[in-house]
Amino acid sequence: ERSVKSGPTDPNTRALINALRKTSLKHNVKIWKRVAEMIARPARQRPAVNIGKIERYTSAGDIVIVPGKILGSGIITHKVTVAALNASSTARSAIVGAGGSVMSIDELLTQAPKGRGITIIV
Numbered sequence: 001e002r003s004v005k006s007g008p009t010d011p012n013t014r015a016l017i018n019a020l021r022k023t024s025l026k027h028n029v030k031i032w033k034r035v036a037e038m039i040a041r042p043a044r045q046r047p048a049v050n051i052g053k054i055e056r057y058t059s060a061g062d063i064v065i066v067p068g069k070i071l072g073s074g075i076i077t078h079k080v081t082v083a084a085l086n087a088s089s090t091a092r093s094a095i096v097g098a099g100g101s102v103m104s105i106d107e108l109l110t111q112a113p114k115g116r117g118i119t120i121i122v
Contacts, residue, residue: 007040016106023113031115038067039085047122051076051094054121063118065105083108
């Protein structure tokens, strides 16, 4: 018997993937389709990004998507808005401590359906 790839079984994750794909088609924006593809991967293949990497690749006021988990290694000194599937408590408090905010990807999707000025960090 062959195993059939079923994708994520968590209903919330599935709903998020569908919402991302729908928004991508509706507004003709490729970034949401790309994020959906990355979230549809097995959990072990989703990126885990440290806040030090977010610090390196962003400047103050940037909006960033992490299609995986944010981890708390490193320091962050400027204000960024980060949307992620998941965030460790250390990472969350470091980002908020620097004046930034952490939100879910679907919150960002409703705020900025056109996807302008958003960077994906993996």
